[in-house]
Amino acid sequence: MVRTEPTGGDEAAPAAEARPSPAVLRAGGRRLLRAALGRTRALLGLLVLCTLLRVLATLATPVMLAQAIDAVHTGEPLGAPLARLASVLAVAALADAGEDLAGSYCGSRITAWLRHRLIGRVLELGVPGRRRFPTGDVLARLTESASGPAAFPVQLVSVAATLATTAGAVLALALIDWTLAAAFALGVPPAVVVLRAFVAQAGEPFADYQRHQASIATRLLDAHQGIRTIRACGTAAREAARVLRPLPLLREAGHRTWAAQGRVGWRLSLLAPLLQVVVVGVAGLRLATGAITPGGLVAAVSYTALAVGAVALFDTFVALLNCEVSAGRVQEVLDTAPAVAPPPRPVALPDGPGRLDLRGVTVRIGDRTVLDRLDLAVPAGAGVAVVGASGTGKSVLVSLAGRLLDPQEGRVELDGVPVTAVAPPELRRAVAYAFERPALLGSTVHDMIAYARPGATRAEVRRAARTAAADDFVRALPDGYDTPLDRAPLSGGELQRLGLARAALADARVLVLDDATSSLDTATEVKVTRALRRLLARRTSLVVARRPATAARADLVAWLDGGRIRALAPHADLWQDPEYRAVFGAAPRAGA
Structure with missing residues (x-):
């Protein structure tokens, strides 16, 4: 039961505001995300520590597994290799649980901070701000856009962890046999080119999708406030059509986003298994020549799977891009200067009769x-x-x-x-x-x-x-x-x-x-x-x-x-x- 206090019907209709370009939106989003990370240093440090332990345990697992296999192959005692393998697996499980906990707290703090800042700035903008950012648009930014960056710390650390895991896996392949690392390196440049193309193409449709969602929310809120008039005039069908008028634009932006994801997805889905077949094939040849042991072959297969796991970064890049765009929509409001700003050096108002x-x-x-x-x-x-x-x-x-x-x-x-x-x-x-x-x-x-x-x-x-x-x-x-x-x-x-x-x-x-x-x-x-x-x-x-x-x-x-x-x-x-x-x-x- 909240009613607004307008300045009255004497005001002119607002002029259309030019929306920021995707590049500007994402740049603003990156600035806000950096500031948000600075607000959660302690939790972010715990998240990084847990992720580091998990990565180290993941990289150590194939080695421990290879030692156990070679012990079976040579008839050596299995007690010590199995104990080391169990210890590494336990560390990985505990670190993974710690990641989930630290990431959840980190994300919730960022969301709360963004929402507090957004609400404060909207109230500072006053009536002129309401013309530029209608109520439905503000609600969309407050709910969806402010909650989107919650996943940013986890996704960012996940990228670092995946890259570290891939680098460690490639290094391990090189230690097993340099030809294995060379075979894997052949697939890196195509993957980088494909991912860069996606980031360049998907920014605008991501921003358009969120903007059209906000437009529908604004129209729906207007209709809800005027529900008695709509019912009295019998114009529910016409009003529903008005509310959903941006839907084709929303669908088109969604199609462009999914098309960009599809173009990248099928390329990476072909590249990953092809790369894995090549590396494992080279490892098989090296085993046939006696250059590596059976345990080395198993380790090579495991490390190849870890290295190829970098292809999953595509989904993470999609999530990070969404975080950037969401944070950019919040930053757009925060960058808007209040039409009525407090004086830098206030002057006391003397007692007076009110002239x-x-x-x-x-x-x-x-x-x-x-x-x-x-x-x-x-x-x-x-x-x-x-x-x-x-x-x-x-x-x-x-x-x-x-x-x-x-x-x-x-x-x-x-x-x-x-x-x-x-x-x-x-x-x-x-x-x-x-x-x-x-x-x-x-x-x-x-x-x-x-x-x-x-x-x-x-x-x-x-x-x-x-x-x-x-x-x-x-x-x-x-x-x-x-x-x-x-x-x-x-x-x-x-x-x-x-x-x-x-x-x-x-x-x-x-x-x-x-x-x-x-x-x-x-x-x-x-x-x-x-x-x-x-x-x-x-x-x-x-x-x-x-x-x-x-x-x-x-x-x-x-x-x-x-x-x-x-x-x-x-x-x-x-x-x-x-x-x-x-x-x-x-x-x-x-x-x-």
Whole structure:
């Protein structure tokens, strides 16, 4: 039951963001993966140690087996060779178990770290970030992309272990007979060429596949939020088609990925047994000439199998590439600079009456200029209603006061201090907001009202609720103020009153109401309006007004038109202008 608090319908549609190239995505992923490994040094060290023991035990096993076979062949005692073979096998089993344990803990820590960083950055990006990274896309990155790199430490160490095992096996072949190592070396260059070609070809389809998955998730989340409208309009089939529209692109990206894997897979599946036949054939010839013993032949066959096991690196490379792409999608969000960044050297906000000044403010959203060199002076303690036709930027304008977004040009000052120079926590205490659709944040109704002041007492919370005419219906809930939010059946008007109570509890010097009473019925609005008069009498307020009555209650009306303030005057004076009345859809002779 979580609702968002948009800056309003006045914002322009976001411009399409250019997505990073696969090379850039993977480069960012590598940077993040290196940082992630640095966060798990101790566990990574344990993983490497266990892997090293397993590799050494694996390489020693054929030697121990050959010694046992030669002991049988020559009639020597078997006790010592069998004991050494059993010891090596036991070390390999214990090391393998240690690998699994260390790898699991390492991966879970990386996932947790990535998710914490991703959530923190998404919250820092605020409303502008939501335009670039929609909710469904963020969820896809948070779940799939952030969990993908969990396998990276294990896969990376696995590559090192496989390469070490292969190198050790080839060295052992050379020690048995140099011709065996030479025969194996013939197959290395083709394998390297094939793997390099795969990495070059598969990066883009991997990235496209994850991007199209996120697109489907975003569309599905949008449909879920609008499920009542869909059911009411009988458009479920059409909406399902819209949600699944990226499916052909997803299928095409998947086919490209699988095609790249298939082209490499069949080549390696032919190369591995062919190479093994060649090496074993050479070993057989050397046995026939007496150059190696029967135990040496068995060891050569075992080491050849270990060396050819490097072909399995293909599957590991696929997993590593997926880790890179997943980490790159997380890094893409982390690399996005917040539109509202904290000042490097914050300035303390002096005590003041709450005078607000906007000087030459320009705000562009996408390709559209919403506010154009706008000037507005809000006197301290005055109530100013912001009025304008739909799409003129009313919600954008009031968002500037508390730095929910920053203008591209101009400056916003609170009591003579630029808001960009004030530390965000201090500014949040000075400017409070109530929105049309408040978010249900916290565990209980008490927590929601006290969200900005978690240390508030029950008496303070109830006082704020009474100010917003919310105390009666809250006490009628199953557990009163302790009712969990997911068990609180709230209407739109009740939700707005809780949002007003939250703003009242903040006790800020500037109060911004972004259409915060639109869902109230007439009787409730009268009660809330009476309470708001007491609340707003002591402070500066900006109120987005879409009703004439709301504008009439304000001291001044800021008439927004064409990205600028067309007039700043009392509602009664502006009402004489037919164009002003038309903003509310009023007839020329209508009164306030």
